Amino acid sequence: MKHQSLKIWAVTACGAKLGQRLSEALGAELCLLEKPWASAFAGARLVPSLREGIASEFNGADGHLFIMATGIVVRMIAPYLLSKAEDPAVVVMDEAGRFAISLVSGHIGGANRLAAEAAAVVGAEPVITTATDTHGIASVDGVVTERGLVVENPSAIKGVNMALLEKRKPLLWDPMGFYTDMAGLYTPATDRGTADVVVDCEITPVKEGALVIRPKVVTAGVGCNRGTDVAEIMEVVGRAFEAGGISPLCLRAMASIDVKADEEGILEAAKRFGVPLSFYTKDQLSGTEGVVTPSAAALKHVGTVSVCEAAAIQSAEMGTLVVPKVKSKNVTAALARVSSTS
Template structure:
């Protein structure tokens, strides 16, 4: 997580430094500064640009913004940059005395509610959460989707789910995955009519007349290709394999290959356009991978790369599994295999 903090008084700067130090110790990136000489202290840099410029840059780069000062300043500053609850970062406000931490924007999908609780616990403040489901202690589907790293396919349906829950109407639940622990009382696996939630990597299956799809991001694409293969050829085969397996593109978490392909232009461009992390492994690392049922080996590939199969081995290595969801498919100098990371639904 990357958090941006700005303070407007010397007292606020003290809290900013305290929060920054804790979050950095946890391995998070934290951009921290103060506004004006009156707020200087505790080793924080003074902001050398306008507040609006700072906010615009942080909106693009960070997962969360914390204003330590008046809520009005935060509201006026972020207003030009608000786009959608699906993409806006978490925005919080804390008073300079550390009494309250307010979840101001993107409480659920952006994680502001959870972040407000974390920071409040850290400084001994009261978290102020105003979203209806949280205020009523009810299940929140968008907060659940964010926490479980799922793609939520319809914000309008998510709003309807929240509205029905607040009206004490039960929502149906379908899951392709094992559910660990109790299911929230607002949901029922017995209910088959009306509005329901589907947890699956298949976005085309509608178990309810009106289905809100939650897609866990657990799929790993293992890809191999000939040198100079264009991005379009890679994308064509990936899309073909996804369709054949009824696997949503939103389920893809990462792409993996051999380190010989770490700068392969077509593969790098594919990952960039699909906004996917690209992991590479050495031939030695890939040779250590095991697969239930064995691999589709090629002596030619072994001669070139040092292992007899790149796509299957890299998919399993990145997923931490021994079982393939889709074995090697080859076309036009491209090979694709898919592995699914281990996943269990947890409402806790």
């Protein structure tokens, strides 16, 4: 399985040989110290020291696999750890390739999964110590990343997982069915306000201590005048979320018309929101069903009656428009929800 941004670190020639094997299998970047032996590993990133390399790369990657002693890794990464919701996956493997230890961010970051994948490559034993996993129970946060979900309040995870370990069934509000296959662990809530776990996009209040999980199922279509500042684009997208009573954490992607493919404000907005950005031709947008605010001005200037609404619907795989056009002097934005969560 290829990972978006996985770094494999080794500090000896022996570790580098194992790291090269793992990097090829996992689609990762091999990072080595600037030593004479490192020249034998073509394509590896060379760093002056492990400390400098980690300082530069740690929080910018999705995961790290260190082939060295666990103590070294703990001391090196300690200054850069933020929280279980933000830290990248960290796995440690010994140079003999006997054990792959999930060290940090086992669930949300995916370290447990990475440890299992790395172990399978070299025939090692994955070492998983998270309580729910050791008891054979699927944790509430264990499926978050793979199912396109985001935990809004990580501090509430502990209480829910403790309930699962104690065989208590937390009340679950999950109208889109993200936890359907784990129904045996929960009791369906009939009222959102009583639920212990809430899985939806609404920004209305929940009961004290409830875990809120946001599904990334909303797309934002954007149109703007040439040269519009990124701040105005982000402000209007934010207003669209407010208008719909939707959490911005549910943003899955952004989209616009192809003539805006070089629009710096839109490109930067997608980067800051941390979502992919797609562009559609005027012909694609013109044929989009579900547009509710057609514009004669848009037709005149770009050849289609809708940019933001049509782009949002297209990006949502022909989903449902949930927030029609919101606009400022230079920006239009609309939101759509994907038609399927599968």
